Amino acid sequence: MRALVVDDSRAMRRIVGRILGDAGFEVLEAADGQEALDLLAGPGDVPELACVDWNMPVMDGLTFITEVRRHPEWRAITLMMVTTESESDQIVRALAAGAHEYLIKPFTGEAMLEKLDLLGLLPTSTGV
Amino acid sequence: MTIASAPDQALVLAAIEQVWGSMLFATADPWPTERPAEFETGLQAQIELRGEWNGRLVLTCDAGVANQIANAMLGLGPEDELDEPDVHDAVGEVLNVVGGSVKGALPGTSALGLPGVSEVTEVPSRDESFVVSWGDAPVYVQIVPDAA
Numbered sequence: 001m002r003a004l005v006v007d008d009s010r011a012m013r014r015i016v017g018r019i020l021g022d023a024g025f026e027v028l029e030a031a032d033g034q035e036a037l038d039l040l041a042g043p044g045d046v047p048e049l050a051c052v053d054w055n056m057p058v059m060d061g062l063t064f065i066t067e068v069r070r071h072p073e074w075r076a077i078t079l080m081m082v083t084t085e086s087e088s089d090q091i092v093r094a095l096a097a098g099a100h101e102y103l104i105k106p107f108t109g110e111a112m113l114e115k116l117d118l119l120g121l122l123p124t125s126t127g128v
Numbered sequence: 129m130t131i132a133s134a135p136d137q138a139l140v141l142a143a144i145e146q147v148w149g150s151m152l153f154a155t156a157d158p159w160p161t162e163r164p165a166e167f168e169t170g171l172q173a174q175i176e177l178r179g180e181w182n183g184r185l186v187l188t189c190d191a192g193v194a195n196q197i198a199n200a201m202l203g204l205g206p207e208d209e210l211d212e213p214d215v216h217d218a219v220g221e222v223l224n225v226v227g228g229s230v231k232g233a234l235p236g237t238s239a240l241g242l243p244g245v246s247e248v249t250e251v252p253s254r255d256e257s258f259v260v261s262w263g264d265a266p267v268y269v270q271i272v273p274d275a276a
Binding site: 008009010011012014015018055056057083084085086087089104105106107108 | 146147150151198201202203213214217218220221224225227228229231232237240241242
């Protein structure tokens, strides 16, 4: 499976990428929403998962998720917002825009794996 | 004009303790007021908060401490050498997560800016800061309201 990590922090991309890599994902990276859209529109298989930061330059994560949901060919991508935005109204906005899951920074690797398990995206997932 | 309550020292310290513990696997303790907290060259990260309270959070530390923080965040050894952009990025992201925790605890709706990181040669005034520990080194934290 392929996962796309969208975050303007290179350190955060490395951390999330390492967790996903250890879970068996092939990891792609983008530094903002526009770069991620360009990557999706390019050659190669569409990833099964995208982990998306909210606050980024050029194009933020909420706009990226909205754009992805407008494209039928990207409907199969599971979208997880990974962000410092912790207020309930922000979580509602992200889910309404099309995010499937929401993970608040700071987080642990275990917390991210639990979310992936709930989404049925781990090899051992029960998809509960 | 109503002046909303600023994020206080206890709130910011709690956010730092949370981030130090969960992202950096370290503890952050208040630095003793009588203990010197000097360094020569360092990094300063800043992030703006916009909402009922407007201002910025500022984190300043020695360049070597910044490298250690970046290494801890990335799971590297304390003496591993990272490129300068990687250190700046990691320290900025640490403050970004601290800022997010602070923002979430403030009343009303606030927006968080993007972190900025620069080199500094002057240690902040202790009268305008509180100091927490990174191991055996000081990290200055400032809560700076916009000028009236």
